[in-house]
Amino acid sequence: MNSIKDAKRKSHIIFGAGLIGCYLGGVLSSKGMDVGLICKPHIIKKLANGLKLTDYAGNLAHINKLRFVEKSSIGERCDFLWLTVKCTAIAQAAKEIKGFIKPETVIFCCQNGLGSEEVIKEHYPNNLVLRVMVPFNVAEIAPGHLHRGSEGTLAIEMSPAAHKEMIEAVAKSIDSDLMSVTTTNNMQALLWAKLQLNLGNSVNALADIPVKQMLEDRNYRLVIAAMMRELLAVTKVQNIQLPKVTAVPGKYLPLVLSLPNFLFKLVANKMLTIDPNVRTSMWWDLSQGKKTEIAHLNGAIVKAAEKLEIACPANKMIVSLIITAEKKNLEKVSRHPIRSKDLLRAIRIKR
Numbered sequence: 001m002n003s004i005k006d007a008k009r010k011s012h013i014i015f016g017a018g019l020i021g022c023y024l025g026g027v028l029s030s031k032g033m034d035v036g037l038i039c040k041p042h043i044i045k046k047l048a049n050g051l052k053l054t055d056y057a058g059n060l061a062h063i064n065k066l067r068f069v070e071k072s073s074i075g076e077r078c079d080f081l082w083l084t085v086k087c088t089a090i091a092q093a094a095k096e097i098k099g100f101i102k103p104e105t106v107i108f109c110c111q112n113g114l115g116s117e118e119v120i121k122e123h124y125p126n127n128l129v130l131r132v133m134v135p136f137n138v139a140e141i142a143p144g145h146l147h148r149g150s151e152g153t154l155a156i157e158m159s160p161a162a163h164k165e166m167i168e169a170v171a172k173s174i175d176s177d178l179m180s181v182t183t184t185n186n187m188q189a190l191l192w193a194k195l196q197l198n199l200g201n202s203v204n205a206l207a208d209i210p211v212k213q214m215l216e217d218r219n220y221r222l223v224i225a226a227m228m229r230e231l232l233a234v235t236k237v238q239n240i241q242l243p244k245v246t247a248v249p250g251k252y253l254p255l256v257l258s259l260p261n262f263l264f265k266l267v268a269n270k271m272l273t274i275d276p277n278v279r280t281s282m283w284w285d286l287s288q289g290k291k292t293e294i295a296h297l298n299g300a301i302v303k304a305a306e307k308l309e310i311a312c313p314a315n316k317m318i319v320s321l322i323i324t325a326e327k328k329n330l331e332k333v334s335r336h337p338i339r340s341k342d343l344l345r346a347i348r349i350k351r
C-alpha cells in the first residue's frame with residue numbers, strides 16, 4: 001500500500017475520540033474514508049446528528065453521519081488505529097485496543113508529552129507504532145461543533161525507513177484544508193519542541209483563564225519562560241536540536257516571553273493571534289476534575305533533568321502545584337485560580 005489511492009481505501013479506527021480524535025475522525029469522514037470512532041457514550045449522544053468542523057482560517061465541514069464502533073465489536077480489525085486518549089488513559093487503552101489490532105495494523109499515538117507510546121510498544125511489539133505530533137488546539141465551541149483555534153501541521157513519525165512510502169501515502173491521504181499533515185524523520189526532537197509549547201498548559205490550568213489572557217500577563221510569561229529555560233538546558237545537554245514550531249525559534253522564546261508587555265506585544269503579536277477563548281488541554285482536565293498529563297509534560301523534563309543532574313526548580317514546583325490541585329479536586333476541596341504574582345513568587349523569580 002504505497003499510493004494515496006490505496007491509502008484512501010484503508011480502514012481507520014479512532015480509539016478514545018474526544019477533542020482531537022473527533023476532529024481527526026471528522027476530517028477523515030469528510031474525505032469519504034472508512035473510519036470508525038470509539039468514544040464515550042456522552043460523545044456519541046452529542047454527535048448523533050453529525051459533527052461540524054471549523055478552523056481559525058475559515059474552513060468548514062459538516063459531517064452528517066459518523067460511524068461509531070462498540071469496543072466489543074468483533075471483526076473490526078483495522079489497518080490504522082489512531083490512539084487519541086490522554087496519556088493518563090494509555091495503559092487501559094493499550095489493553096482495550098487488542099480486538100482491533102491485526103499484525104499489519106499501524107498504531108498512531110497522538111499524545112502530547114514524552115513516553116506514552118512506550119506502553120503501546122510493550123503491548124504490541126510486532127506492530128508498527130508511530131508517534132504523531134498534534135500542534136493545534138481543538139475546542140468544542142457548541143455541542144457537536146469542534147473548532148481548531150490555532151495553526152500548525154500535524155506530523156507523523158517517519159520510521160523506520162522500510163515504511164517510508166506507506167507513511168507518506170497515509171499522510172497525503174488524510175491531508176486536508178482543515179488539517180494539514182506532514183511526516184518527520186525527527187519526531188523525538190519535534191516532541192521536545194512541542195513540549196516546550198505545552199509548558200504553558202500547567203500555568204493556564206492553574207491561572208484558570210484563556211491562553212491569550214495568560215500570555216498578556218508578564219508574570220505568567222516569566223513562569224513559562226523559567227520552565228522553558230530548564231527544558232532548553234536539558235535538550236542542549238542531550239544534543240537535541242529543536243525544530244522550529246513557532247514563528248520565534250524555541251531557544252529565543254524565554255527571552256521574548258520575558259519582555260515587558262509593550263515590547264512583547266510588538267515582537268510576538270503572532271503569538272497573541274489566537275482565538276480569545278482557547279484554553280489548553282490541561283485546563284480542560286483540571287476544570288473537569290480529571291487527572292492531568294503533568295507527569296508526561298513537565299514531569300518528563302524533571303525526570304530527564306534529574307538523570308542529567310540539571311537543576312529544574314521551576315518545573316518541579318509547577319508539577320507539585322498541579323498535583324495539589326488534582327488532590328483538591330479529588331477531595332472536593334474548593335480551589336482558586338493562582339494569581340500571576342503568586343505563581344511567580346512560588347517559583348521564586350524576581351521580575
Ligand SMILES: NC(=O)C1=CN([C@@H]2O[C@H](COP(=O)(O)OP(=O)(O)OC[C@H]3O[C@@H](n4cnc5c(N)ncnc54)[C@H](OP(=O)(O)O)[C@@H]3O)[C@@H](O)[C@H]2O)C=CC1
Nearest residue numbers: 016017018019020084085086089111112134136137138281
Ligand atoms: N485538545 C487539544 O487541543 C490538544 C490535545 N493534544 C493532546 O492530544 C491527546 C488527546 O487530547 P484530547 O483530545 O484533548 O483529549 P480528550 O479528553 O478530549 O479525549 C480523549 C477521549 O478518550 C476517552 N477515553 C479515555 N479512555 C478511554 C477508553 N479506555 N475507551 C474509550 N474512550 C476513552 C476520554 O473519555 P473520558 O474523558 O471520560 O476519560 C475522552 O473522551 C492528549 O495527549 C492531549 O495532550 C494535543 C494538542 C492539542
Ligand SMILES: CC(C)(CO)C(=O)C(=O)O
Nearest residue numbers: 135136137197279280281
Ligand atoms: C495546542 C496546545 C499547545 C495548546 O492548546 C496543546 O497542545 C494543548 O492544549 O495541549
